Amino acid sequence: MDKYKIILFDLDGTLSDPKIGITKSVQYALQKMDIDEPNIDKLECFIGPPLQVSFAEYYDFDEVDTQRAIDYYRERFKDKGMYENELYSDIPLLLKSLKERKYTLVVATSKPTVFAEQILKYFNIDQYFELVVGSNLDGIRSSKTEIIQYILDKYDEHRLEDFIMIGDRKHDIIGANNTGIDSVGVTYGYGSFKELSDSNPTYIINSIDEIKDILLASKVK
Structure with missing residues (x-):
């Protein structure tokens, strides 16, 4: 057995x-939060952990800003990122x-x-x-x-x-x-x-x- x-x-x-879809969706969310990150390779750290953890850990977002960033992320992810x-x-x-x-x-x-x-x-x-x-x-x-x-x-x-x-x-x-x-x-x-x-x-x-x-x-x- x-x-x-x-x-x-x-x-x-x-x-x-899922690199392209996740990193570009994070990039989109950061832009909405007035943060410019042109290099998606730097966003590979978002692949795997919960978004709640990553936005707080890597960008020092508080609970409110973390949720805003997640909402922005999902705008793009549902439309494009899921299939990239x-x-x-x-x-x-x-x-x-x-x-x-x-x-x-x-x-x-x-x-x-x-x-x-x-x-x-x-x-x-x-x-x-x-x-x-x-x-x-x-x-x-x-x-x-x-x-x-x-x-x-x-x-x-x-x-x-x-x-x-x-x-x-x-x-x-x-x-x-x-x-x-x-x-x-x-x-x-x-x-x-x-x-x-x-x-x-x-x-x-x-x-x-x-x-x-x-x-x-x-x-x-």
Whole structure:
């Protein structure tokens, strides 16, 4: 039998590369807040964490300005940014293979659930996921710890040992550690090797192929 049964996937930087859509939407929001940032590469730090955290951390916005910035961000993201996104080429084959092996696949993202569901449909990979869990539009349940715990509660007939979280940022690993499940840090996304290793994941990998290798290697007699 397989050691893991329920595989949690982060979305941004793990299933797809959302750089253009996210950074240009952040750039748009900052312009609306009278801040000019011409270099979108400097905005990669917004890929992964909740927007509430990033606007406050990187631009020192208070709660009111943070919400204004998020509202501006979503103006552009809903219209254009959501689709300025590229699925990593090996992901569909990986998901198909895992589904055929009877793994339960779940998306665990800090992105609002409604946006995540639309993106999965846009890429035609929604068919592989039994559940999609993100944040609410009002910011409730935005931390990865809360999101993972919500999923664990949904599958409360399973043991913690049945779950594994796969993501590219420290927030994914910290959320997994806080909830007591294993994790995989992927370096092909937007978190550095140091960021991931400092967060103490169960595994660190460099390619999508290695995800399948880890799951196959987890088979126990």
